[in-house]
């Protein structure tokens with residue numbers, strides 16, 4: 539999807555690229571990144587609380603724009619947030635995004651997925 543001006547239409551979907559693996563997934567403007575990431579079907583992606591309270595779904599947004607809901611400062615400091623680190627369960631895309639996974643999510647996303655060798 540090419541870069542387009544932000545839209546509030548809920549059915550608009552954006553492409554999210556995980557830089558660590560090169561994988562891409564689609565996420566609607568009304569859904570959070572974690573739910574769309576879980577649709578990849580990868581075993582071991584920590585699902586957590588989906589409410590911004592447990593901190594297992596940290597990602598760093600390196601490109602693109604998004605809206606976010608309240609995140610616990612116990613898991614994302616103001617400095618981290620300024621650097622693009624957010625909780626995937628609290629972020630909805632408003633453009634195509636590129637993200638790096640960090641923390642517990644990084645281990646789940648980057649481990650080998652072929653032939654059950656995990």
Ligand code: FES
Pocket residue numbers: 572584585586587588589590591592593594595625626627628
């Ligand atoms: S799943 Fe708990 S903070 Fe995102």
